[in-house]
Each structure stands twice: as C-alpha cells, then as structure tokens.
Amino acid sequence: MVDFEVVSLPATDHVAEGDRAPDFTRPLVNAEFWEDASLSDLTADGPVCLVFFPMNGSFPATYIWKELRDRELDDHLTVVGVSVSTPYAHKRLIEDREMDFELFSDPANGVAEAYGVTHDLDGMAGVSEARPATFLIDGDRTVRYAWVAAEWPDFPPYDDLEREIRALAD
Incomplete structure (x- = not known):
C-alpha cells in the first residue's frame, strides 16, 4: 500500500526542447571535493543530461540516482544533478550511494527557478x-x-531518457 498521497503539480512554463538551456555557476560536488563550475563548462566537453531532483534524503532522490547508476548512462555523456542540498549533503549522498555522478548544489533553488521546475513544499512558506x-x-x-x-512523486521515463541519450551520443 502507498503511504503517501500522489498530488498533481501545477502546470509550469519550463525550458523546452529547442530552447537554449540557461547557463549557471554553482558548486559542483564529487566524491573528493567541490568547486564552482558552470553548465557551459560541462557542455564544452559534449552533451549533458541535467537531472533535477528533490533534496537528498528523500526517497525520490535515492530512487532516481539508483536507476540512473544502474543504467550506466554516463558512459554516453555527462550526467549531472541539481538540487537544493548543500555540498556536504551531496558529498555524503555520493559516498553512501557509491555514485560516479557529480551534483550541483543550489540551496536557493535559483537554477530550478530559471528552468521553470520549482516545487513549493506544502505547509512551508518560502521553502521550495x-x-x-x-x-x-x-x-x-x-x-x-x-x-x-x-x-x-513522479519519476523520469527512464526507457525514453535512455533512448534519447543514446541517440544524442551517437
């Protein structure tokens, strides 16, 4: 039995196919350290799969990264995450989940706002x-x-995403 309520989210005017992705600079965290990096730094080396996810510790975050890790999509392009979690929390998530992915830390949620993918948390004024x-x-x-x-909660259509990644990387 599901022990949480599925909630419809309001429509959003998010970045769409064919749009130019907004550039940003935030701390980029890996298992060893973090340093400021920009999206354009990453795309200069080739295609990027930018994955927005809820704060670390939530079951959607754990599930999303487990699925992406198991599919080995980073063999085809750079896969990188963005969430409101701090660099310290990202470093722990990377270590705990034995992830090879890097994660942008965006505590003010400005990157999600620029992409049109914010989610206001119920009952918490000003928290998204x-x-x-x-x-x-x-x-x-x-x-x-x-x-x-x-x-x-909702999860990416992983089969569609994998197909699109393979097509883009070829």
Whole structure:
C-alpha cells in the first residue's frame, strides 16, 4: 500500500526542447571535493543530461540516482544533478550511494527557478525544491529532450531518457 498521497503539480512554463538551456555557476560536488563550475563548462566537453531532483534524503532522490547508476548512462555523456542540498549533503549522498555522478548544489533553488521546475513544499512558506526533471543538452546548450514531473512523486521515463541519450551520443 502507498503511504503517501500522489498530488498533481501545477502546470509550469519550463525550458523546452529547442530552447537554449540557461547557463549557471554553482558548486559542483564529487566524491573528493567541490568547486564552482558552470553548465557551459560541462557542455564544452559534449552533451549533458541535467537531472533535477528533490533534496537528498528523500526517497525520490535515492530512487532516481539508483536507476540512473544502474543504467550506466554516463558512459554516453555527462550526467549531472541539481538540487537544493548543500555540498556536504551531496558529498555524503555520493559516498553512501557509491555514485560516479557529480551534483550541483543550489540551496536557493535559483537554477530550478530559471528552468521553470520549482516545487513549493506544502505547509512551508518560502521553502521550495526542484521537482524531478531531466534535460538533455547538446554542446551548444540547445535542449534536445525535456521531461518535467506533472505530479508528486513522479519519476523520469527512464526507457525514453535512455533512448534519447543514446541517440544524442551517437
């Protein structure tokens, strides 16, 4: 039995396929350290799958990263996450889940706002996080594929995402 309520999220005017992905600079965390990096730094090396996810510790965050890790999608392009969690929390998540992915820390949720994927948390005035969303971005920062959650919780269509990643990487 499901012990949480599925909630429809309001429509959002998010970044869409064909749009230029907004650039940003935030701390980029890996298992060893973090340093400021920009999306354009990453796309200069090739396509990027930008994954917005709820704060670390939530079951959607754990499930999303487990699924992406198991599919080995980072063999085809750079897969990187964005959430409101701090660099310290990201480092723990990476270590605990034995992830090879890097994660942008965006505590003020400004990147999610720029992409149109914010989710206001019920009963917490002024507190928001990113709703689950994935964007495949080419080397010119053109969005080639976009998926944004329409309900809470919702998860990326992993088979579709994998197919699009393989097509973009070829």
